[in-house]
Amino acid sequence: MPGIALRHDFGPGGFTLDAAFDVPDRGVTALFGPSGCGKSTILAAVAGLLRPRAGRVEIGGAVVLDTSRGVFVPPERRRCGVVFQDARLFPHLSVETNLRYGQRRAPRDAAGPGFEEVVALLGIGHLLDRRPSGLSGGERQRVALGRALLARPRILLMDEPLAALDAARRAEVLPFLARLRDAAGMPILYVTHALDEVDALADHLVLLEAGRVVAAGPVAALAARTDLPLAARRDAGVLLDCQVARASEEGLTTLDFPGGTLATTLHPGPPGTRLRVRVRARDVAVATLEPHGISTRNILRGTLAEITPVPGTAEAFVRVAVGPSDILARITRDSVARLGLAQGMALWALVKAVTFDHRVVGAAAQDAPREED
Structure with a gap:
């Protein structure tokens, strides 16, 4: 297990890691x-581009x-x-030659995927x-990923690889990143x-603030904690590992998760597709009696596990245990x-089927479609 411990400062009164x-x-x-x-500073120190104190x-x-x-x-x-x-x-080289450059840097005895496997993995054969210069931003990043992987490194370091892409290109590249992670x-x-x-790709999470580690651990466990800075975000909520069960004629997809099922208007893939879904606390209502005659599609019976006031607000988090899973609701005190x-x-936790505004790629998600020329 790679261990990282770093201390560095950038002069008197400067940033300290x-x-x-x-x-x-x-x-x-x-x-x-x-x-x-301090995120990029850590990456630079691991790569050897920064010599920490x-x-x-x-x-x-x-x-x-x-x-x-x-x-x-x-x-x-x-x-x-x-x-x-x-x-x-390298702008003067073809995609293939860029990839071969990474391959030539690999140690002879290093194990790892071959050229054809990487090309197929990232969907860049065409x-x-x-x-x-003839590639889209998403295509260029996929080639860069391939070049790095063909060098057969001990570790891959990615410094905000999607930050320069628009929303459409980011959505295009995310499935390939998930495939790369798995392979x-x-x-x-x-x-x-x-x-x-983070939702789409991370298995583990290191939360940083002002050069310090606030918390580290499995991403789903940290997402559900109400004592961390994540809880202050308006998109705070839990992550559920789901699997597509079936699609209905009404246009809804049923997702199974440990402890229950969810109906959603998303169409993440055929039955068996695995994905991770964020259920935002602000999208969840609660009821003390089982509701009837309402439009909300997801009505999950559980047990109230915890009530946590949100400091400085008139709100509180209510944690509902639904089998082995937790659902967070953010309601008024x-x-x-x-x-x-x-x-x-x-x-009862109530979640509208239309509140899942994006899907994220789980550990065994189906192959993404290849980008057209």
Whole structure:
């Protein structure tokens, strides 16, 4: 498990970084927080592009930085695949030659996917003869991902790779990132300030604020905590790992999750497709009696597990346990008092089918369609 511990400051009165966390050997660990919190500084230090004042970085069993022992492995020997906001492709080379450049940098004895596998994984076979100037922003990023992966790194470092893309191109690239995560078999450290990217890709989350780690752990567990800065966001809520059960003639899709089912107007794929869905707390109402004669499609019976007032507001989070899963509702404290809500009582969580405004790609999502020329 890669271990990262870094301390660095940028002069008197400047920004100070003091962060330590572990990165699991597989999957995506997202560094998340507001601009200026230290995310890119951490990535630069791991890649060897920044020499911190103090720290230790271990990747794939190899210590590449240990200031206490005077260890500083140069960037070119760390075997970090780095993908930046801009693709940084060689403009005078074709897509294939750009990819082959990454392949030539791979150690001879390093395991990893071959050229054809990477091309198929990222859906870029039809682009091989083109130059970067003839590609869309999303296509360029997919080629950059392929080049980094073909170098067969110990770890992939992604510094806000979708930040320069518009919404349509971001939606295009996200499924390919999910496929890369599942196929790479290596740790991926992913910097972002976009919560939808965290929802779609992250297995683990490191929350940063002012150069410090606020919390770190599985993404779903941190999303459900009401004591973290995430809870202050208007899109705060829980993440549910779902699987498409069936589609109805009424245009609704039924999603199974541990403890219940959800109906949604989304169409994420055929039965069996797995995905992660954010249920926003502000989209959830609660009832002390089972409602009848209402339009809300999702009525989930559960048990009131916790009531947490939101500091500085007239609101409160109500946590409803639906089987092994939790649903968060954000309601007024007046409603808490008026309904006589108390821990342990039976409660129904109400979620409209039209509130799921985006789908996110789960660990075994279906292959995304190839981008047309």
